[in-house]
Amino acid sequence: MKSLRATLATVWRIAAPYFRSEDKWPGRLLLAAVIAIELSLVLINVLLNAWNNRFYNALQEKNWDGFVREIGIFCLLATFYIALSVYQLYLNQWLQIRWRSWMTRLYLGQWLHNANHYRMQLRGDAADNPDQRIADDVKMFVDQTLAISVGLLSAIVTLASFVVILWGLSAEAPLHIFGREFMIPGYLVWGALIYAILGTALTQWIGSPLVNLDFQQQRYEADFRFNLVRARENSEQIALLQGENAERHRLSERFGRVIANWYAIMQRTKRVTALTASYGQAAVVFPYILVAPAYFAGKIQLGGMMQTANAFSSVQQSLSFFVSTYRTLAEWRAVIARLDGFETAIKSATAEPTGAGSIDVVSSTGGNGIDLEQLLVRLPNGAPLVAADHFHINGNERTLVTGPSGAGKSTLFRAIAGIWPYGSGSIAVPAKATLMMLPQRPYLPIGSLKAAIVYPSEVGEFGSDRVRDVLIAVGLPQLASRLDEEAHWNRMLSLGEQQRLGVARALLHAPQYLFLDEATASLDEASETKLYQLLKEKLPATTIVSIGHRATLEAFHQRHIVLTRDGDHFELQSRSEEASVK
Numbered sequence: 001m002k003s004l005r006a007t008l009a010t011v012w013r014i015a016a017p018y019f020r021s022e023d024k025w026p027g028r029l030l031l032a033a034v035i036a037i038e039l040s041l042v043l044i045n046v047l048l049n050a051w052n053n054r055f056y057n058a059l060q061e062k063n064w065d066g067f068v069r070e071i072g073i074f075c076l077l078a079t080f081y082i083a084l085s086v087y088q089l090y091l092n093q094w095l096q097i098r099w100r101s102w103m104t105r106l107y108l109g110q111w112l113h114n115a116n117h118y119r120m121q122l123r124g125d126a127a128d129n130p131d132q133r134i135a136d137d138v139k140m141f142v143d144q145t146l147a148i149s150v151g152l153l154s155a156i157v158t159l160a161s162f163v164v165i166l167w168g169l170s171a172e173a174p175l176h177i178f179g180r181e182f183m184i185p186g187y188l189v190w191g192a193l194i195y196a197i198l199g200t201a202l203t204q205w206i207g208s209p210l211v212n213l214d215f216q217q218q219r220y221e222a223d224f225r226f227n228l229v230r231a232r233e234n235s236e237q238i239a240l241l242q243g244e245n246a247e248r249h250r251l252s253e254r255f256g257r258v259i260a261n262w263y264a265i266m267q268r269t270k271r272v273t274a275l276t277a278s279y280g281q282a283a284v285v286f287p288y289i290l291v292a293p294a295y296f297a298g299k300i301q302l303g304g305m306m307q308t309a310n311a312f313s314s315v316q317q318s319l320s321f322f323v324s325t326y327r328t329l330a331e332w333r334a335v336i337a338r339l340d341g342f343e344t345a346i347k348s349a350t351a352e353p354t355g356a357g358s359i360d361v362v363s364s365t366g367g368n369g370i371d372l373e374q375l376l377v378r379l380p381n382g383a384p385l386v387a388a389d390h391f392h393i394n395g396n397e398r399t400l401v402t403g404p405s406g407a408g409k410s411t412l413f414r415a416i417a418g419i420w421p422y423g424s425g426s427i428a429v430p431a432k433a434t435l436m437m438l439p440q441r442p443y444l445p446i447g448s449l450k451a452a453i454v455y456p457s458e459v460g461e462f463g464s465d466r467v468r469d470v471l472i473a474v475g476l477p478q479l480a481s482r483l484d485e486e487a488h489w490n491r492m493l494s495l496g497e498q499q500r501l502g503v504a505r506a507l508l509h510a511p512q513y514l515f516l517d518e519a520t521a522s523l524d525e526a527s528e529t530k531l532y533q534l535l536k537e538k539l540p541a542t543t544i545v546s547i548g549h550r551a552t553l554e555a556f557h558q559r560h561i562v563l564t565r566d567g568d569h570f571e572l573q574s575r576s577e578e579a580s581v582k
């Protein structure tokens with residue numbers, strides 16, 4: 001009961017914001033229309049129930065006029081029923097897509113806000129496969145929440161209406177057992193109730209493991225799909241290493257989990273279906289068995305019996321709402337748990353940069369350069385990595401950072417960029433300063449070459465002539481005529497060419513602070529020298545901080561910082577304050 005209340009509270013927390021959002025009026029109106037139509041359908045069912053009585057009595061009495069009139073009434077009711085059903089589905093789908101669009105935009109916004117997606121990945125927490133949550137789970141949540149809540153409402157209203165009818169019919173057709181009449185008020189209602197409670201309890205008992213199995217299934221499917229995508233993304237490496245067998249083995253192992261869990265679902269579903277099917281079939285004859293003695297004793301007519309059977313089945317069906325939607329409910333709970341986990345992970349990732357035990361990245365005013373104060377960068381497991389008590393990265397200067405592999409150079413850059421929360425101390429970056437990080441392998445989104453170069457800006461922000469000039473300057477004249485060509489550039493270009501594109505990106509954006517993390521390491525020394533010369537000439541006002549291993553790089557930097565081991569971590573130390581080359 002407690003977990004049901006907690007689940008409903010979670011549903012409310014996830015679902016309610018849409019109906020309070022800027023799209024609240026269309027959403028509320030559509031929901032109201034869907035509910036109104038559902039209630040109208042229940043009303044038609046009530047009218048059809050009374051129709052049963054009149055129709056079968058007309059048949060029994062061989063009353064032709066009555067028969068024709070009832071057929072006419074049926075056609076009228078059926079026409080309304082059809083029209084309402086059509087529009088209920090239509091409006092329901094309309095609401096679904098509006099609600100889903102809103103939630104998808106919200107989740108995308110939160111996930112892509114302030115490097116949350118990166119921190120969530122670092123934490124490796126419950127929010128695995130965010131793509132599945134944003135793409136599939138939101139859709140399922142909206143579909144199922146609507147289906148279940150409208151279905152539940154319909155079941156409650158149907159139950160209330162038909163319980164009244166069935167109560168009246170119980171008095172008309174008193175219970176007959178072995179020729180004796182028993183006066184039990186509303187015995188048909190009690191019969192339906194006991195029947196439904198038994199069915200519900202049995203289904204819950206047999207079917208409860210399905211909730212967890214469904215949850216695991218979605219997870220294994222997403223995991224398998226993600227690994228397929230990774231294999232596709234790294235197909236060149238796999239082919240070069242002849243890693244196909246290893247890949248097949250790995251993928252088969254992941255698919256094996258999908259299969260094993262599916263068998264478990266099949267076993268469980270078989271039992272649940274056996275129960276629900278028997279339950280449904282027994283429900284067809286059960287009311288006849290209850291009222292047939294009264295019918296044969298001549299207490300009620302055929303119409304009365306048919307109406308009773310119909311009312312009984314409506315009551316029984318609405319009481320069995322839980323049984324009939326068990327699978328959907330199980331899936332729904334799994335979806336709710338996943339979205340809840342996703343929201344929680346986003347919340348903690350959002351809170352992390354400002355929380356206790358995190359590095360404080362602040363905006364400084366007036367100064368030029370970046371100040372590291374009492375900085376201790378840690379690994380996610382808490383182990384210390386890089387420390388700097390008072391350190392100043394001078395503005396308008398070119399600084400080279402070196403140190404042993406794994407010393408934490410890249411992680412220090414991540415901390416300065418404000419995406420690495422683990423650690424303590426503060427990093428003061430001038431307010432409104434523009435920072436750009438160039439990694440060893442620049443990210444080039446799939447699309448036109450121009451869009452890939454100007455990323456993360458919009459294509460229209462830079463003129464094509466400008467982009468062409470920059471491409472020629474970085475030594476890629478052969479690409480200058482292919483700006484509109486669409487491709488997977490990370491896959492198509494050599495690493496050296498990708499690094500030249502990275503430098504082209506930096507030249508276009510002309511940031512105030514440019515951090516190069518081995519961003520030219522794949523080029524030959526002569527090309528690297530040319531690119532650095534270009535950066536020096538074209539971006540004279542830019543503060544450049546480079547990570548690199550080559551000694552030749554020193555010539556382009558005025559200052560050299562070395563990460564040196566100090567116990568369990570590394571310290572930042574200036575090797576030379578004097579300029580090498582100005």
Ligand SMILES: Nc1ncnc2c1ncn2[C@@H]1O[C@H](COP(=O)(O)OP(=O)(O)OP(=O)(O)O)[C@@H](O)[C@H]1O
Nearest residue numbers: 122379380385403404405406407408409410411412
């Ligand atoms: N997401 C992460 N989770 C756990 N440990 C990490 C993570 N990212 C980096 N590390 C660890 O932090 C340490 C420093 O990594 P970093 O990439 O900063 O080193 P680096 O000095 O740039 O090395 P290199 O010169 O080889 O590029 C490494 O031991 C690495 O394993």
